[in-house]
Amino acid sequence: MKSNSNPVAVKGLCVAFGKRPVLDGLDFELQRGSATALVGDNSAGKSTLLRVLLGTLVPDRGTVAVLGADPARDGARLRAQVGFAADRIEVPNWMRAGDWLKFLSRLYPNWSRAEEQRLCALLELDAKEPVRALSKGNRAKLGLVAALAHRPRLLLLDEPFSGLDVGTRMKLAATVIEHLRDENCSVLLVSHSISDIERVCDRVAVLSAGRIAREGELESLAREERGGINLEAALRREPAAMELAI
């Protein structure tokens, strides 16, 4: 069955905060080996969907299967096979970057010390640098190393490149692409930046009113304007992204 082979399969997902529904009957499948961009307005529920997929948020209704498991039940085991990088990683200030990675290595069964060092070298991240002294870009690099060093089968990225300069964005995106190619993993990227999406993704899903309004190949959807959804406009909301796209 197709849904079983795909790393993410969501059906009828409903999540509400108080009386406000955020995800309302969402159906979505992430195809194996694909890099899919999840786009939509602010507060559309993109990060909420990622939290559900990670198992840190229990949905009100619906079925969710990530790598064949239910995140609400097997969240801890699942997170050991999933890489997750958020827009901001919060690490205690007394730590050095290497301390955080060392701490993570004790929690991930598949953590590869060699991969960690390779990624640090690739991204030019100094593991001895105190976290409090890390720039925003270096924090993003630390987050990406933490997400990739255990060689995940699924990568969930929640605006990991936002607010970074072009060079850093390109470097991070290249790292993700390399991982995508080498490990044959699947990527779900939440972003407002069309250039980031174009660099990394081959598919796009548009989240609107708590559901996936449109989904398909990046190139075909980018030119499409149908059903009240302007993908180009949705992708170009972030000024920085617009600038980069130009």
Next chain:
Amino acid sequence: MNANFALVLHELRNARASLLAAAGLTLLVLAILHTFASTPTESAAAIAFMWSLCALQFACDSFATDLASGRLRTRSALPVSARMLWGAKLAAFVASVVLLAAFGVAVELAWQAGCGRAGACSEFVNALPPVTYILPLLALIGATGMLCSLMVESALTAMLLSGLVLGGLWGLALAFEESTRLTGEDLISRHPMSAALLCAVVFFAIGQIAFARAQRRLGDGAVRLRAVLVAALLCSIGLAGTAAAASWHWATHGLEDGHLQIFPSIASPDGRFVAFMAAQQRRGFNSRSASQRQLTSVWVIDLETSERHLIAAPGQFASDWYTRRHREWSEAEGLVVFTESSWNFGGDTGALRLRTVDGRLGVEPLADPKQAIGGRLPEWAAVTEQRVKNACGKATTVQWKGTEFERKFEGEFSSTHIGIGIVLSQRPGCILALREKQLRFIDMSSGQERVLLEDCEGSLAASPDSLAVLACTETGVHVFSTDDGSPLHTPWLRKEWAVKWIEGDDQSHELLLRRRGTNSISRILDVANGCEVELEGMGLRCLARIRDRGYTDVDAHGDLVWLNRAGRTVKVLVDR
């Protein structure tokens, strides 16, 4: 390294600044204490206080700061379960408190060993609160703090919230205690630490469930409101349930409750009714609370029909009812029951008046207990130590230092102590007092003293009408006038010990005599005519007169018995 251990170690390293600050604060407090030459006991109290304070701080800082900084969100994406994260926080809290406790104790022991006097170390260790008491309290503080820490995003706010919650818990415990005491039980006073531990476990469980399963809902106002409503509903059901159980308990067991103790009775003016108090001694975790709080009920028995009436159920009266002033029964006033705390005179709790109209009982609550009882207090009201209170609310102060008086009279209305060594004379400014085994008549204004009796033993006892005072020597029983100290009767040269006056409302003077060294045989001596009645097998603790119909007393089995004037049993009024 094990993931659990790594998490706990990570939490401890996160909390090291707080740990260092707490250790510094402990040092500062101990230094200040020793600067002012504190005792090891005070150091132990300070350390115990620091434990509580630091436990609260550590617990409140568990999640609040992480929530505010977003670290908790980062950590929630780690490949560990929420339960593991919660457990790591809990373990780190426990380890922090243990480390700080060990540090405080070690520092103080080192100081006492180096600079303290001999035996100070053992005194300090003995003064530390027992683990069985401190652990449940720290657990409760920790559980409350961690739970509150999940609700807000500031450790300080969590501490304030925890204070409110702990205060609310205390209030709830008091309400629950007052409710359960009606059932004859005293759960919280008997098992305070178990209650604290149970509460802590419940709080830990709630926190763990909330953290593991409903993280996103913690900030939901509607959920909080629902939780408060559910808690209020549960409390209401619990309190209503205990009240219902109380009604069932007293309706079912009544006076046959094996734990009840019957206290002295008093007869109605016509001799038909006998009123008495029954109390269930509370088994509090310290003696003071046990003596302060009894489950007191007031009963009236019709001697002709043996019908019982519960006049005041437990809960209406909070304290003791064992001195004469607390109950009076006259034609004019009816039975007046007045209770007050034996330790704090300001602790008046209530009064009621019982009237008999055509053989039927009627109860009338009294709005102002002091006013109702004030004019009827005995003038002599003997008090041992410092103060003697008379009927009008004025107090006479007799300063007593060792065996010496400071002669002083003041109009002070303050705490009263039931005494054994001083009796006020009917003559203003004079007292009868025991000093150096002598009964003396002392004029407080002039300082003149007159020895009335040598080789006195035991205590003085004033008669119910306050006109006479009873004193005993090894060989005889003596009665003196409280007006001028003159002997009222020829001494009875007997080996029996005069225990007390027997109370009755007919102004008769009778003494209860008890043979030395035994409780089995005693006599009643009529002061007026010297007639004696021998009693056998009676407890004699509650002996009281029923006019000319005889006496009531509680026998060795705890039964309330009606005796005739010849000392023979007429009827068992309460068979227990």
